[in-house]
Amino acid sequence: MKKLALFSLLLAGFFTGSAQLERPKLVVGIVVDQMRWDYLYRYYDLYSDGGFKRMLSEGYSCGNTFINYLPSYTAVGHTSIFTGSVPAIHGIAGNSWIITKTGKSTYCTDDSTVQTVGAGGDAGKMSPRNLLATTITDELRLATNFQGKVVGVSLKDRASILPAGHNPTGAYWLDDPSGHFITSTYYKNELPGWVSSFNQQQLPEKLMSGQWKTLLPIDEYTQSTKDDAPWEGLLPAAKSPVFPYDLKAAYAKDKESLRETPFGNTLTLKFAEAAVAGEALGQDNVTDFLTINCASTDYSGHLVGPNAIEVEDVYLRLDKDLSEFFTYLDKKVGKGNYLVFLSADHGAAHAQGFMEHSKMPTGFITSLRSGLNKDLQQKFGVENLATSFSNEQVHFNQALTEAHNIDMDALKKETIDYLHLQPEISFVMDAANPGRSGVPEKIKEMIVNGYNKERSGAIKIVYNSGFLDSHYKTGTTHGSWYTYDTHIPLIFMGWKIPHGETNKTLHMTDIAPTIAALLHIQMPSGCIGDPITSITDQINGK
Incomplete structure (x- = not known):
């Protein structure tokens, strides 16, 4: 009997105390702004082995992932990914919205009670106070008693603030006039030393000091229309939408022009690397979370539309930047120690002029x-x-x-x-x-x-399908229920993720509960999505 009792105690100890809960050291959530699902394969033959192809060859791809709410806009997309919820619940009903009772227009992250940190002006008067539900990043903070660090990074304030949640370690976005990454007093009263050091490098000015030439010989860009289509918009200082572009002239005329080039993504991912080093993300046994929005894909897409050589080059250069970023994480955090997912906040329609030229349904909304x-x-x-x-x-x-x-x-x-x-x-x-x-x-x-x-x-x-707001005589926009706006990529890669793919219909709101299941933490408070069991079951050996 004594031997049996001792065996029972040892067995109980094995299940309760000897095994430590396994989690990745770092979760990285990458949201590529305005990335249509088909971009994964449209430019596939020109991608390097280390970026999108690496994710597809090593990771798990969910090929039929859709947005399940309207309107399909940036702030809503980022919020829905990280809350696993929808505007009816999380409250982010657009990039801006009109309050029904007062008729007042409100920007999603405006907060007049806080001040800018890191620059002059009002670009930092922002916070997540309009967000009505918790995020997966909030839940990680709660689950680790705030020991797990969370950092949000984007050129856009909303795309940094909303994914990072209510109480992150930090959220940072770009102030165009100064070329610095900034934050607000909602988070802290001064920039951390690593952010100030990064800003001192003046990378925006350096990145915009030369020419934007195509990464590859221009005749290899066979997935795009000719390099001077009438439905393409112009970079500042450019006389026509034709390579090469004078970046220095564009930046001198308008500091925001950085956002419309691939080098806005380069800047963002370099800042993300600085965040990993500066906050020591993934360097202990408590899981950290880094949210990244690559926004130049959106600015470029709005400017010229999906079929331009400019957009193709933006994606080829983003692929190169992602390859370098993954290599950095391999060395800094360790391959297999971090979990990354990549998705998009929305897609985009083809330019109206392109659709008309191609004899497809289109028109302008009057x-x-x-x-x-x-x-x-x-x-x-x-x-x-x-x-x-x-x-x-x-x-x-x-x-x-x-x-x-x-x-x-x-x-x-x-x-x-x-x-x-009305006919439209x-x-x-x-x-x-x-x-x-x-x-x-x-x-x-x-x-x-x-x-x-x-x-x-x-x-x-x-x-109607293919109809755009009349503001977009050139370039394009998004917001509809049609698949060109709502079919988004979703790939998981890294820590314990099996290689494979599914064509089962999934939704943007399934991302957060999947991460929650993998981390064994609570789902966000308003979550309506479901874990992707074709991933979680394989990891759990089912």
Whole structure:
């Protein structure tokens, strides 16, 4: 009996005390801004072995991953990836939104109670206070009693702040006038020494001191249109959209031009390396988390559209930069010690001019507000009831509707009836009453997921495929439910990740619960996604 009791104690000790919970030393979440899923394969033959190809050959690719809400915008995408949730819950209903009660426009990360740290001006008056749910980075901080460090990095404030969560070690973004990475007093009152040292290198000026030539001979860029298409926009100081570009002249004319070149991504990933070294990320037994947004892909895409040589070159150079970054992590943290995932916040439509030239469905969205307001005035006797069409939604002047005792159901019905007659519109839906609409279920669910009663318009509009806002006579944009905007890449690589792929339909909101499952921590508070079990089961030996 004594031997049996001793064996039982030893066995219990084996399961409870002898084995330590296994986690990666570092998680790196990379979000490539405006990266359509097809870019993984469109430029595949020209990629190096160490960037996108390495992720595909070593990692696990989820080939049918989609956004499951509307609108498909930057701030919403980053937030949904890291919360595993949707605007109805996490509250980030757009890059900006109109507050229903007041009619006031609010930028997603604006915070007038904080100050800029690291430069002059208001670019640092930002925080995550508008975010209503926790992130996977928040949950790591909570799970490790705030011992695990979290750092957010991007050229864009929103793409650094929202992924890093409510209480990170730091969040940093680029201030264009100074060329410095900055933060706000929400996080700390002065920049860490490693950030100041990085800023002193003046890398933006150095990166923009020469010419932007194609990485490869230009005749190898066979996946793009000719190097002077009429639907391409211009870099500052350029007379035509043609290589080579004078970067020094562009930067002298407009400091923001760095963002529209591939060298904005180079700067971001070099700063990410500095963050790994400066914060000693992945250097102990407590898991850390680094969030990175590569934003130049978005700025370049908006400028020239997906079919330009400029965009192809941006991706080839990003591939090279990612290869160097992964090599850095291999040496600094150790290959197999870090877990990385790569996805996108949204995709992009083809340029309208390109689509028209290619005989594809396309067109421009006309200004609809004035016509709608005339119709509503005839019906209700009140001017300017519709105040905005932002985020592909109709916002009403609540003060006017209340002052004139206008029935909201009647107002919405008249609006829907009017908009249904407009040729560029496919569907119109009362967002608060989806059951009354004839919208297909998939689109209806996306609208419901994206509808936040305090921050979204009452009526949701779905425009025709290929139709862009008339502002985009050149370049392109995003925001729709169509696959060109919502089909995004998703690849996991590194620590314990099996090699493989799945074509099962997955959603952006499945990323955070998958990371939570791999780390054995709580999912974010508003998470609606599911772990990707084709990954987790293999790791757990099921």
